[in-house]
Amino acid sequence: MYQIAIMGFGTIGSGVYDIVAANADILKQKSGQEIGIRRILDLREFPGHPAEQLLTHSFEDILNDPEISLVVETMGGVEPAFTFEKQLLLAGRHVVTSNKELVEKKGAELFEAARAGGAHFYYEASVGGGIPIIRNLSDCIVADRIDEISGILNGTTNYILTQMTSGGVSYEEALVSALALGYAEKDPTADVEGLDAGRKIAILASMVLGEAVHLEDVTTEGITGLTSTDFSYARELNMSIKLVADARFEDGGVRAIVAPAMVPVSNALYEVSDVLNAVTVHGDMVDTLMFYGRGAGSHATASAVLADVVCAARGVSPACHGGWSGVHARILDPLEAVHANFIRVSGSIDGVYELIRIFGGGSPVSAKKKEEFGFVTPVMSEAEFREKTAQLDGFIKRIRVK
Amino acid sequence: MYQIAIMGFGTIGSGVYDIVAANADILKQKSGQEIGIRRILDLREFPGHPAEQLLTHSFEDILNDPEISLVVETMGGVEPAFTFEKQLLLAGRHVVTSNKELVEKKGAELFEAARAGGAHFYYEASVGGGIPIIRNLSDCIVADRIDEISGILNGTTNYILTQMTSGGVSYEEALVSALALGYAEKDPTADVEGLDAGRKIAILASMVLGEAVHLEDVTTEGITGLTSTDFSYARELNMSIKLVADARFEDGGVRAIVAPAMVPVSNALYEVSDVLNAVTVHGDMVDTLMFYGRGAGSHATASAVLADVVCAARGVSPACHGGWSGVHARILDPLEAVHANFIRVSGSIDGVYELIRIFGGGSPVSAKKKEEFGFVTPVMSEAEFREKTAQLDGFIKRIRVK
Structure with missing residues (x-):
């Protein structure tokens, strides 16, 4: 039995719980052992929930339980997630996170803590939701000089832009609909200003360079200024307006941007609609690969979390997941x-x-x-x-x- | 230095040589050691080629060289590839192949030989060319009950169908053009009758079930009977005609087919044109994922071969690559x-x-x-x-x- 704990029993954390319950046989077959959830950390109570008896409000209950091999962190935000994860890694526990803000800001420190503690740090679910872009970049596209990664990395804004394209509604109306469907948060700033996508492209760029790229290194422009007139012009041009995250690699450095872009029909991103995400990677040998799927959502993202859990349970070290150093990557001039x-x-x-x-x-x-x-x-x-x-x-x- | 040999110096084998020369630094960074090509087996001579001095006509030169850790087989066909690979695996050498016919027909025996010899058997390049579908199925989509895999798995026929769609040419004219561009072989039967795609979907189905599915288990219909009238109707329906390989999983068995299909514009495969390939995988948790890229070609396919080489050089066992047993999978009635x-x-x-x-x-x-x-x-x-x-x-x- 491979015992895990979950910190943060929200959308993704409860999705992890659901999948471990529903697909125990598959997880066992793929891991070589049963996956068990031993503890769930959350400040809230969940009376009547089948997971109720696993709940704790104390991080120490997880840190001090020698039966727990791996901890899934789906709390979001930098603190207390960072402090918790660092302690766990230093204590030799593997950590799996879906927390993009944490990986973007503190990735290098957590890789270092993992090395120091002899543990592994996995972050598949931090970018692209259910799309396995982290593992593809680290394990699959390894013979190529990557010169560009480009994609639609935020489901909320893609939903809003799809509504503005096909529904002819205003930005404000589309945002209201996204809120009603639970696709947008009450404070949608991180999504609509491109910060969420900016963190994700920073993580992918850090992986390619082996050095840290942060949100502050990414030029970000949001979608709040787009109007129905812009979409009329887009139709005239046979293009769609997408919030595109793009990283170009040159001379050992990167130029990264998140901004609305007119995407021609010939581009694979043109058709990516609603809350779907897609990432294209261009290498000098493999040419363009595209990865496409649900960029958010409870079960899709939890599926990516569990891919990391299975990897750890199998004893596979995330070799290239070794990640990146704390050295600040060379950032190329956005004016070029x-x-x-x-x-x-x-x-x-x-x-x-x-x-x-x-x-x-x-x-x-x-x-x-x-x-x-x-x-x-x-x-x-x-x-x-x-x-x-x-x-x-x-x-x-x-x-x-x- | 991680020493490898290449058996078969054709399109893919020479692509492997090219990438090892061009991207030695990247391969070293990803593998943790330098990749060296020590021997190349081919019946032909390559006078003046930089690899000339590595050439041998004798398999024993590879089998008996203790410096060679891994052998790449890009010869194609069942024999002598099968005999060579089996001997190598039993002798403890890792094998990487791009040979879909061999993997489809003899996969289970080769996995068994690998276990017996304490070696690994890798086959990323046997399906989807540069698209890392094997590794995604084995390592990334591991928490899901997969109910369908569907895709465009043959570049030659997709090129022909794209020509017939947009160029309004006949099947015969499109085939002539595919031959001229080197996209079709002189005897195009395996491609145009759906056998090549049938082998590939059989491999993917075997991976999902852990039991052997063979070409004979796949219903195959080719594209030779399609006419311009069919494409007129497709336009009328706002659909495209594609050679779709499809495997549906139910009750522990599979129903697999390769046949021309009318693909609606809402389906992600609709837009996949020319020699590009795409594979969609539907799981109960992650929903639909799509992987898209070059399904053939020297450097793209060689890039997938080298992903396997890097994996072996890192010492990562292809855990779920353990593959499938020789037990014949349950094949569901095509009439259902x-x-x-x-x-x-x-x-x-x-x-x-x-x-x-x-x-x-x-x-x-x-x-x-x-x-x-x-x-x-x-x-x-x-x-x-x-x-x-x-x-x-x-x-x-x-x-x-x-």
């Missing part, structure tokens, strides 16, 4: 990012000739309103784009083109 | 498969009322020719479909609806 841009400009479409002159090319997008028009710039650096935009009269906004 | 069907019927569209009566429902698809019309049946068992079709006058053909 190169892409085309969709822009909206006020005034008559006759102004397009002036735009073509300024940008040295580009093409108009027919106006949805009399008082403005759209324009797609040639591919250029961000620095050049800003310099040219400064010369523009009537610049309203831009959306990068993926 | 349940799906809708697109059919073509000769005669005037007035005949549709008679069809609706016979099938107890269904809907017409507007005629592309005066002398026939299309019809989509309700969802029904294959047995029921055959029984009802026997009552039909003017039945021309059917294509299953995915």
Whole structure:
């Protein structure tokens, strides 16, 4: 019997409990031993719940129980999760987490604690929910020079953008619907401002480089400023507007961004809708791989947590999961990012000739309103784009083109 | 230095050589040691090739070299690959293969030889080319009851079908173009009759059940009978015609089929075009995951071979790669498969009322020719479909609806 504890009995933690109950036979077959839940840490009470007798309010009950081999942390937030996990790892207990904020901020310290304690630290569920992107990056794509990781890494915003695309609703209306369905949190800031996706792309970038990339290193732009007019232009362009997280690797460094992007129909991310997530990885040998599935949700994310538990129970060391060092990775200048841009400009479409002159090319997008028009710039650096935009009269906004 | 040998210096074998040369630093970082190629077995000569001095025509040069820890087999075909691999495994050498025919036919015997010899047998590149579907099934999707695996597993036929869809060309013209581009072999039978995809779905089904599923257990229908008229109807239905490999798991058994299918736009396989492959896996907890990428090609497939090499060099045992036993899996009756069907019927569209009566429902698809019309049946068992079709006058053909 492989005994585990769960810290945090919320959406994901209770999903772990459900799967261990429902699929005990499969877990046993894959692990070579039975998985048992010995303790659940939560501040709340769950009267009448079948797991009630496993509940404790005291972390020491887990730390001091020698029968517990592995602890699943699904509490979220940096503290007390960090303090708990560090103590567990130093005491030689394996830790599995779904906590992206913790992995992004404190990953290197936790890998170090794991080494010091002779334990393993696993974090599959911290990025992409049920999509096994961590294990694919660490174990499967190992012969390639990875030059880009790109994806839709936040289900809440993808749901909102899908509603705005197909339902023709405003951002505010779509957010209300996301809240009603439980897809958005009461304070949706981390999702809609791109911070959640920013943490996830920082984790993936850290894995590729073996050095720490943090949220602060990622350029983040949220979706709150998008309007139905933007989506009209997108339809005109046969593109969809997605919140795209992107990391480009060059010269041993990374340039990472989360921002709304116009995604052409030819791009695999174009069709990813609702709360689904997708990650593409481009390597010099394997070309583009895409991984697609549920980026959130109780059972999908818990399934990823249990993949880590099975791995630990089998005694498989997460070799490349060794993770990254505390050295801060080389962060490339965001002004050197190169892409085309969709822009909206006020005034008559006759102004397009002036735009073509300024940008040295580009093409108009027919106006949805009399008082403005759209324009797609040639591919250029961000620095050049800003310099040219400064010369523009009537610049309203831009959306990068993926 | 981790010394390997390559048997078969064709498309994939030479790709392995290329990657070891080009990405030595990455392989070393991921494996913890340098990967060296010590011997290459091929019957041909490669005068002037940088690998020339590694070449041997004698298998004994590999078997008897104690420096070689692992052998990559990229020869294809059952013999002599099987005899060579069995000897190597029994002698304690790890084996990595891309040979789907061998894995499908002799997998269980090779797993057994590996156990007997204390070696590991890896086969990531045997299914899906560069897509890491084997490792995802064995290591990542381990907490789920898998009820369906479905995919486009053959690049040659997907290229031909894409040409027939978008280029409006005939099957024969598309095949000529596939041959010219090197996507089809001179004898394209294994690809176009669905045998290649059948072997691959048999391997994936064997992994899920832990018991052997062979090509003979898979219902296979090829693409040679498809015509431009079928594609006209597909456009009318807003569907694409794909060669879909599908395995459904029920009651500890499997029902597997490779056949042309009408794929609705809502299905993730709809958009998979050209030589790309995609595999979807449905589990009871994680829902649907999709893996997408290059299903063939020298470097993409060699990248998957090297994922296995790195795994072995790290000393990671392919635990669930333990594979499957020689016990023949329970094969479910193909007549109990349940799906809708697109059919073509000769005669005037007035005949549709008679069809609706016979099938107890269904809907017409507007005629592309005066002398026939299309019809989509309700969802029904294959047995029921055959029984009802026997009552039909003017039945021309059917294509299953995915």
